[in-house]
Amino acid sequence: MNSLVKELIQPLLEELGQTVALYPGKFKPPHAGHFEVAKQLVDKADKVIVVISPKQMDNITASQSKTVWELYKTLLGNKLEIVIAENSPVKYVLDYIENHPNDKFLAAFGKGEFDRYKVLIDKPNVTIVDGGTKTVEGRNLNASDFRTALNTNQNITQFLPAGIDYQDFIKALSYSKLEEGCGCMHIQQPNDFKSALASLTRYMLDNGMNITPLPKLKIINNDSQNASNILGKTAYYNPENCSITLFTLGRHPKDILRSYAHEMIHRIQDNEGRLNNIHTTNTNEGGELDQLEREAYEHGNMCFRNWEDSIKNPINEWIVDIPKYNYSSKLSNSIFSQLHELKINEITLNPDNAVEIYGDLDNGDFTVGEYDYNYRIIKLDKNPYNSDSFYNIDFHEIGNKNPNPSLPTGNAKENYIKILSTIYKIILDFTQNKFPEYIGISSLDESGYWNVYNKLTKTNQIPGYSRKDVGLQFKDKNGKTGKFIVLKRKDV
Secondary structure: OOHHHHHHHHHHHHHHOOEEEEEEEOOOOOOHHHHHHHHHHHHHOOEEEEEEOOOOEOOEOHHHHHHHHHHHHHHHOOOEEEEEOOOOHHHHHHHHHHHOOOOEEEEEEOOOOHHHHHHHOOOOOEEEEEOOOOEEOOEEOOHHHHHHHHHOOOOOHHHOOOOOOHHHHHHHHHHOOOOOOOOOOOOOOOOOHHHHHHHHHHHHHHOOOOOOOOOEEEEEOOOHHHHHOOOOOOEEEEOOOOEEEEEOOOOOHHHHHHHHHHHHHHHHHHHOOOOOOOOOOOOOOOHHHHHHHHHHHHHHHHHHHHHHHHHHOOHHHHOOOOOOOOOOHHHHHHHHHHHHHOOOOOOOOOHHHOOOOEEOOOEEEEEEOOEEEEEEEEEOOOOOOOOOOEEEEEEEEEEEOOOOOOOOOOOHHHHHHHHHHHHHHHHHHHHHHHOOOEEEEEEEHHHOHHHHHHHHHHHOOOOOEEEEEEEEEEEOOOOOEEEEEEEEEOOO
């Protein structure tokens, strides 16, 4: 084989013959035991994919888990990939194997998950690996004890992999942590520079900005000579050691945060390999540098402004257009009770089972049995994602022909499937015709409908959409509280 042909086909040969290790889990947070499993997989495979559950545990989020794994990746190497599953991490693994029939796989199951992996036993290209025992130097480690130690300010060094500094771990964890407050899924307005810096960083991570591994941060607050110089330094990013230096003496905190956002754009440029050929700090000497700086000024300032607006208008205040309805709890409680009695925990709905709908994409009504429903879809200009295409959809009971309905029995399942299928069809028709960036399905807490909508959207995915949030809180104009289930278009 001549060198040219080899050069052309070698990547293809390598790709066809690769071994992929899949390691799903909760990882709330990942500890030294998880690290050791990943390390063993890295030694055996061409690529290792860590798959994180989206569920939050004891205030540890999937984003925090991912950030810590990114820190561990500095020791594990570039073979490691980290993803957050949309639903079940194990389902992600099963789907990935199904969609890549030419690869060989190492599937590492966690504690108590072997039964879910039994379907892989007979697959000739899959080797199942026990990743459930987390023992390091004779110590049994588990994430529950780790969370307890974190929450009670105990020594956590025993949970950290060798080579991971305590301060670096805390930094990674805190940068991706929600600010404490009312318990709502939103960032509270910070009252000091440190929490503002953490809040801004979290905002960047939540919006998918490519800033990990997070840069080291150096704050200089005693350089009076630089502070008195009208052309003194404000901040800079150093790609050689992945660090940001902020000069803070005499500066307004907002100005410092803008500088930080600016330098974080340079961090993104560095991750994309666009700073490699920059050999000057003078924008008049190189057109490429001029473009990079323009991008940092524009995107950094807009990132800061969007973050600022998000914390000035927290989620429990921004919805003003949701109309007030007199929700009846009888229907929703009946539905949920019957779903439980009939063991309809997961229903695969078919739009063909929907009843006749009177109306259009935005507004209408339908009737199932003793109940009349109305639906309304409106655009919300004020929303936490600053999107020009965020729509609220709500359903409410507009009439009950039986004033004292008893809990349905017998063939109730048929009616409930009709109700849920009709709701599903309305959402499906709207998203496939209007293609909004976000669709929020709202329900007041007193209505009880959140449980119904949660089950509906968890089992029946809308094509082209994924669940962005299932607990987005709001208040209506009358001060009543509720939650959104938010669907996000996948290409956004």
